[in-house]
Amino acid sequence: METPLNAKIPRKAPVGRIITSAAIGLVVLIVAVNSFSTVQYGNVGLYKTFGKLTDEVLNPGVHIKIPFVQSIIQVNTQVTKAESDTSASSKDLQPVSTHVAVNYSINKASAYNLMNNIGGNFDAVIISPAIQEIVKEVTARYAAEDLIAKRDVVATEIHDALTKRMLKYDLVVNDINIVNFKFSDAFNQSIEAKQVAQQQALKAENDLKRVQIEAQQKVAQAQAEAESLKLKKLEVTPELVQLKQIEVQEKALEKWDGRLPTVTGGATPFIDLNSLGSGAAGSSASSGPSSP
Numbered sequence: 372m373e374t375p376l377n378a379k380i381p382r383k384a385p386v387g388r389i390i391t392s393a394a395i396g397l398v399v400l401i402v403a404v405n406s407f408s409t410v411q412y413g414n415v416g417l418y419k420t421f422g423k424l425t426d427e428v429l430n431p432g433v434h435i436k437i438p439f440v441q442s443i444i445q446v447n448t449q450v451t452k453a454e455s456d457t458s459a460s461s462k463d464l465q466p467v468s469t470h471v472a473v474n475y476s477i478n479k480a481s482a483y484n485l486m487n488n489i490g491g492n493f494d495a496v497i498i499s500p501a502i503q504e505i506v507k508e509v510t511a512r513y514a515a516e517d518l519i520a521k522r523d524v525v526a527t528e529i530h531d532a533l534t535k536r537m538l539k540y541d542l543v544v545n546d547i548n549i550v551n552f553k554f555s556d557a558f559n560q561s562i563e564a565k566q567v568a569q570q571q572a573l574k575a576e577n578d579l580k581r582v583q584i585e586a587q588q589k590v591a592q593a594q595a596e597a598e599s600l601k602l603k604k605l606e607v608t609p610e611l612v613q614l615k616q617i618e619v620q621e622k623a624l625e626k627w628d629g630r631l632p633t634v635t636g637g638a639t640p641f642i643d644l645n646s647l648g649s650g651a652a653g654s655s656a657s658s659g660p661s662s663p
Contacts, residue, residue: 405438414445415482426483444491446482450474450545453498459507465515468553469506473498473533474546481541489540497540505532518552525549 410416416429
């Protein structure tokens with residue numbers, strides 16, 4: 372079938388128009404994407420327009436901004452830890468190195484003042500130098516041994532001084548921990564020797580107390596025995612002695628078989644009464660009249 376000469380042939384859209392439409396769509400998409408920004412949880416946001424911060428503090432969530440003109444910087448308000456090693460001298464001029472860990476956070480309402488006046492590197496600008504200075508100041512008030520014995524007191528003084536210092540920068544000091552005190556080898560050896568001497572002295576004292584207690588126990592026992600013997604002597608009377616003798620004689624008679632001993636171990640012999648009796652009877656019989 373032939374096409375009529377006067378029929379209109381559909382024209383194809385020019386390629387340039389398609390590219391333009393695609394470019395416009397891409398620009399719109401980019402603008403739309405850059406019109407929103409999200410402030411993460413645990414942070415607050417601050418608008419930054421052409422490099423200048425605004426004092427409006429943005430809470431976590433999605434916020435609208437002017438594309439390519441504004442940006443939102445995020446400030447961490449969670450508790451953050453800063454650690455520092457400080458070398459100082461104690462009150463008795465002993466060198467001591469202190470490792471301190473400080474937990475701090477940013478006051479949300481004052482995030483603008485901090486970022487506008489100090490900047491994002493406030494940790495290195497404010498916190499670390501303050502820790503160094505305050506630890507040296509507090510350490511110099513105590514002797515080396517007291518730094519060990521009064522560790523909690525020293526930590527409290529550092530905490531209070533650092534809190535006062537950080538208050539003007541709207542930083543909150545949540546907690547401080549003295550992780551370690553490090554002294555010279557000579558001081559450590561002297562401390563060890565002192566502890567050994569104290570332990571030996573304590574042992575000697577305990578031994579002395581033990582000996583004293585044992586001696587007291589022996590004296591008390593001897594006194595008790597002497598008192599008991601004294602009481603026993605007081606109880607011995609002539610009547611008691613006589614009664615004991617009678618008891619002994621009674622026990623001896625109970626065991627006697629009726630025979631008297633013929634010989635004793637002494638100088639005077641016993642006389643056998645039975646033999647004398649039989650001998651006398653025999654003599655009487657022999658001396659009688661004879662039968663006619």
